[in-house]
Amino acid sequence: MTPRNASSHLLSLNPEQRRxxxxxxxxxxxxxxxxxxxxxxxxHRIAHLIRVRRVxxxxxxxxxxxxxxxxxxxxxxxxxxxxxxxxxxxxxxxSLGARILREFAPRLxxxxxxxxxxxxxxLAALRTACGEVSIGGDRFDYKRxxxxxxxxxxxxxxxxxxxxxxxxxxxRGTRSDEYAVLxxxxxxxxxxxxxxxxxxxxxxxxxLPVRLLDQDEEVRRALWKRWHYIMIDEYQDTNGxxxxxxxLLAGQRRNLCVVGDDDQSIYAFRGADVGNILExxxxxxxxxxxxxxxxxxxxxxxxEAANAVIRGxxxxxxxxxxxxxxxxxxxxxxxxxxEATEAEEVAKEIQYRRMQYKLAWGDFAVLxxxxxxxxxxxxxxxxxxxxxxxxxGDSFFDRKEVADALAYLRAVANGKDEIALRRIINxxxxxxxxxxxxxxxERATERxxxxxxxxxxxxxxxxxxxxxxxxxxxxxxxxxxxxxxHAAEAESGRRPVLDALPPxxxxxxxxxxxTGIEEDIRRDPRNGKSAPFRVDNLRDLVGTIARYExxxxxxxxxxxxxxLAEASLAPPAGWDPPTLHGALARLALADPDEDRDDKRxxxxxxxxxxxxxxxxxxxxDVFLVGLEEGILPHARSIEAAADAGGTALVADPLAEERxxxxxxxxxxxxxxxxxxxxxxxxxxxxxxxxxxLAEIPxxxxxxxxxxxERSPEESATLRQNFFAEMKAMLEPPEQAPRPPGIxx
DNA sequence: CCAGGGGTCCTTTTT
DNA sequence: GGACCCCTGG
Numbered sequence: 001m002t003p004r005n006a007s008s009h010l011l012s013l014n015p016e017q018r019r020x021x022x023x024x025x026x027x028x029x030x031x032x033x034x035x036x037x038x039x040x041x042x043x044h045r046i047a048h049l050i051r052v053r054r055v056x057x058x059x060x061x062x063x064x065x066x067x068x069x070x071x072x073x074x075x076x077x078x079x080x081x082x083x084x085x086x087x088x089x090x091x092x093x094x095s096l097g098a099r100i101l102r103e104f105a106p107r108l109x110x111x112x113x114x115x116x117x118x119x120x121x122x123l124a125a126l127r128t129a130c131g132e133v134s135i136g137g138d139r140f141d142y143k144r145x146x147x148x149x150x151x152x153x154x155x156x157x158x159x160x161x162x163x164x165x166x167x168x169x170x171x172r173g174t175r176s177d178e179y180a181v182l183x184x185x186x187x188x189x190x191x192x193x194x195x196x197x198x199x200x201x202x203x204x205x206x207x208l209p210v211r212l213l214d215q216d217e218e219v220r221r222a223l224w225k226r227w228h229y230i231m232i233d234e235y236q237d238t239n240g241x242x243x244x245x246x247x248l249l250a251g252q253r254r255n256l257c258v259v260g261d262d263d264q265s266i267y268a269f270r271g272a273d274v275g276n277i278l279e280x281x282x283x284x285x286x287x288x289x290x291x292x293x294x295x296x297x298x299x300x301x302x303x304e305a306a307n308a309v310i311r312g313x314x315x316x317x318x319x320x321x322x323x324x325x326x327x328x329x330x331x332x333x334x335x336x337x338x339e340a341t342e343a344e345e346v347a348k349e350i351q352y353r354r355m356q357y358k359l360a361w362g363d364f365a366v367l368x369x370x371x372x373x374x375x376x377x378x379x380x381x382x383x384x385x386x387x388x389x390x391x392x393g394d395s396f397f398d399r400k401e402v403a404d405a406l407a408y409l410r411a412v413a414n415g416k417d418e419i420a421l422r423r424i425i426n427x428x429x430x431x432x433x434x435x436x437x438x439x440x441x442e443r444a445t446e447r448x449x450x451x452x453x454x455x456x457x458x459x460x461x462x463x464x465x466x467x468x469x470x471x472x473x474x475x476x477x478x479x480x481x482x483x484x485x486h487a488a489e490a491e492s493g494r495r496p497v498l499d500a501l502p503p504x505x506x507x508x509x510x511x512x513x514x515t516g517i518e519e520d521i522r523r524d525p526r527n528g529k530s531a532p533f534r535v536d537n538l539r540d541l542v543g544t545i546a547r548y549e550x551x552x553x554x555x556x557x558x559x560x561x562x563x564l565a566e567a568s569l570a571p572p573a574g575w576d577p578p579t580l581h582g583a584l585a586r587l588a589l590a591d592p593d594e595d596r597d598d599k600r601x602x603x604x605x606x607x608x609x610x611x612x613x614x615x616x617x618x619x620x621d622v623f624l625v626g627l628e629e630g631i632l633p634h635a636r637s638i639e640a641a642a643d644a645g646g647t648a649l650v651a652d653p654l655a656e657e658r659x660x661x662x663x664x665x666x667x668x669x670x671x672x673x674x675x676x677x678x679x680x681x682x683x684x685x686x687x688x689x690x691x692x693l694a695e696i697p698x699x700x701x702x703x704x705x706x707x708x709e710r711s712p713e714e715s716a717t718l719r720q721n722f723f724a725e726m727k728a729m730l731e732p733p734e735q736a737p738r739p740p741g742i743x744x
Numbered sequence: 745c746c747a748g749g750g751g752t753c754c755t756t757t758t759t
Numbered sequence: 760g761g762a763c764c765c766c767t768g769g
Contacts, residue, residue, distance in 0.1 A: 066758095370756055433747080636757090637756080
């Protein structure tokens with residue numbers, strides 16, 4: 001269904017939104033309150049540019065933070081502008097960075113098949129780096145150092161300047177601890193390990209493109225010629241480097257349109273600077289500012305509660321959300337004995353409401369502050385046979401067996417990848433122990449060679465005959481795999497494979513089997529019953545590679561259709577044929593849920609997620625749990641605030657925690673329930689209610705007593721429900737409980 | 745020098 | 760449910 005023209009669609013916008021859509025030249029700031037139709041407005045704007053202002057779609061770049069947001073935007077744009085909008089570049093910040101890096105890698109001295117380190121790999125790289133200079137020693141908190149390094153990189157501070165920053169902090173007598181000194185030292189070494197491994201980390205995906213654009217006139221011109229309109233979603237979450245990138249990409253045209261809500265800034269911990277949105281007009285003089293204040297999502301009561309909470313924060317863009325929705329149900333509030341009781345009662349309440357109001361499992365979401373809080377809910381929901389899905393959290397790619405297989409693939413794709421090599425060099429065990437690896441690393445440092453290069457030239461004199469032979473076998477194994485891969489890649493680039501497993505995936509399947517990971521999983525008694533599941537994960541990994549390969553060819557088909565018409569506008573790099581490196585890069589940047597969650601799951605299961613991963617989502621019925629001091633606000637934030645003392649920090653940790661609650665409340669469309677546990681943890685420590693609860697006007701709340709009494713109808717429904725669930729449990733185990741004749 | 749077992753600790757938020 | 764450390768036996 002392609003719309004006849006864009007203007008007919010503009011009719012569904014309110015005057016503010018229409019202004020936002022049509023203010024097309026120069027910098028634009030759209031301050032969009034929660035639930036104000038942000039994505040819709042941006043999608044309209046893109047459609048307007050294409051259909052009314054006749055901008056070529058490939059000149060438009062829309063940047064989001066998550067793959068999910070990019071996918072949602074793609075869907076909306078497609079609905080408003082039709083298939084001709086396909087060439088619009090819709091990408092996350094990090095994917096866009098990776099794309100720029102891939103194209104211009106040689107100019108940075110980066111190998112074209114660079115590895116991307118995230119999470120555990122970054123940590124491993126830091127450990128390696130610290131091992132080399134033997135800084136740290138016992139009880140060295142690598143994660144903390146990594147956070148510090150990441151903070152520097154997100155502000156575009158290089159190691160030399162980091163050292164200067166630390167030293168200056170010390171001489172000024174400010175609170176710069178010895179960790180910062182060590183971290184500055186480690187930072188330099190860490191960068192060296194990355195470069196020697198032909199790798200970049202997540203921060204580099206933004207930082208290196210900025211450096212490139214900043215220093216290379218040709219690159220700047222090339223990109224300015226290519227992209228004319230830049231749009232950024234969730235602008236309140238951008239950090240210093242992202243601001244630079246936005247500025248550089250927009251260039252002199254300054255067609256930069258950003259959308260965001262300072263009240264929803266919840267990523268200061270990873271370098272987001274709410275000042276970016278608060279001072280947009282200073283950064284981009286002459287900017288048009290539009291405020292979207294109508295909320296289309298929530299009931300009046302929910303919105304009032306949200307407004308009451310956020311009102312407590314200083315330094316906000318003035319904004320008052322209004323809604324034309326009804327007053328809605330009261331907000332429920334309950335106190336439970338402990339986590340288990342809370343989870344039980346929430347589960348019961350979900351079952352009850354689902355029956356009573358004929359809702360789907362997918363209408364419910366349980367929101368919590370920390371990932372670990374989700375576990376109790378998982379247990380209880382599983383026990384009750386309530387289908388659920390955990391959003392965010394630990395990724396598929398963090399699974400040990402998946403990470404192991406990926407390390408093998410990476411070691412083949414990029415022979416310099418030290419972190420991948422170290423991970424698999426003795427897994428499954430092949431007689432290359434810790435001491436041997438240590439010796440190799442030592443020799444490498446001595447002779448100023450990379451770890452991988454040293455491996456290739458290690459001699460019996462270095463590590464002994466047995467170990468040397470094992471290393472030889474190991475490298476030969478990878479070498480053979482690499483040759484087979486080249487053949488597979490050549491085949492994959494030649495023509496699409498439609499039926500069977502595509503060549504690279506087929507190669508990967510074979511190679512992973514040869515690694516012996518599967519045997520080891522089966523053999524290891526610790527895996528117990530999870531062994532078959534783990535082996536399945538390896539198959540899934542091959543499946544994602546297959547999907548990538550097919551995806552490349554689908555894109556090729558689309559691109560050819562558009563490049564024939566506009567050959568001169570084709571991107572200079574053209575279409576990239578499928579490669580293992582491409583598959584790995586995609587996997588590194590992928591949304592872990594995206595590939596595996598099919599759309600069906602969405603309406604058929606209760607969502608469990610942290611407040612952070614809830615941003616941008618909405619649910620009819622929301623449970624906000626664990627509203628206690630120490631959880632929300634989190635103890636670490638309370639500490640951090642105390643540490644900061646009176647210092648007028650822009651990023652006030654407690655203000656951010658309040659925004660987190662605000663985000664949580666505004667996810668709810670129809671109903672909201674708040675709860676807390678009176679005691680928590682192994683030792684059943686008594687808790688205090690969250691300080692923010694007192695800020696919600698009591699007349700909005702329906703306070704429930706602990707062992708609440710239900711009305712006769714409610715009890716009847718629960719009984720009925722109980723029997724329905726029992727019946728469902730007796731059905732084949734694969735089948736999710738599906739009460740008769742209630743849904744659909 | 746290597747493999748494997750068994751204890752202990754802890755857990756903010758994420759691209 | 761891990762990640763990590765130390766110990767033991769080959």
